[in-house]
Amino acid sequence: xxxxxxxxxxxxxxxxxxxxxxxxxxxxxxxxxxxxxxxxxxxxxxxxxxxxxxxxxxxxxxxxxxxxxxxxxxxxxxxxxxxxxxxxxxxxxxxxxxxxxxxxxxxxxxxxxxxxxxxxxxxxxxxxxxxxxxxxxxxxxxxxxxxxxxxxxxxxxxxxx
Numbered sequence: 001x002x003x004x005x006x007x008x009x010x011x012x013x014x015x016x017x018x019x020x021x022x023x024x025x026x027x028x029x030x031x032x033x034x035x036x037x038x039x040x041x042x043x044x045x046x047x048x049x050x051x052x053x054x055x056x057x058x059x060x061x062x063x064x065x066x067x068x069x070x071x072x073x074x075x076x077x078x079x080x081x082x083x084x085x086x087x088x089x090x091x092x093x094x095x096x097x098x099x100x101x102x103x104x105x106x107x108x109x110x111x112x113x114x115x116x117x118x119x120x121x122x123x124x125x126x127x128x129x130x131x132x133x134x135x136x137x138x139x140x141x142x143x144x145x146x147x148x149x150x151x152x153x154x155x156x157x158x159x160x161x
Contacts, residue, residue: 026053041114063075
């Protein structure tokens, strides 16, 4: 799918001041995230998310837009909640990011467009998907660690035959 000539690509950090103003005044913003960390839910250049102001403490399975200390914008799922921080992880990842603070949270996903179809973040099928994805991340991380250990053992045994 080629992009029409009249579309201008803009980085999120350039658009963020306008988006932040819209969100702060109670509005919503729709944008298409880049990258593969939220596959299979969000496909780059195909799907988009609707963001609103996070007027409450985040809960497990919420999908916030936050800013890392290095300035990078990230849209990852909440996989753990503590009194003073959150643990985040993309659906297509298994390495957790710890210590995300409320001050870093910029907005929260209200819903998303899968192609042309809208899915609300309160949809029962979507909530079931979230639970399944978070459970898979934990299992995938454990399985990859086991596979790595077995590989190390096999390499060790081959050296000393």
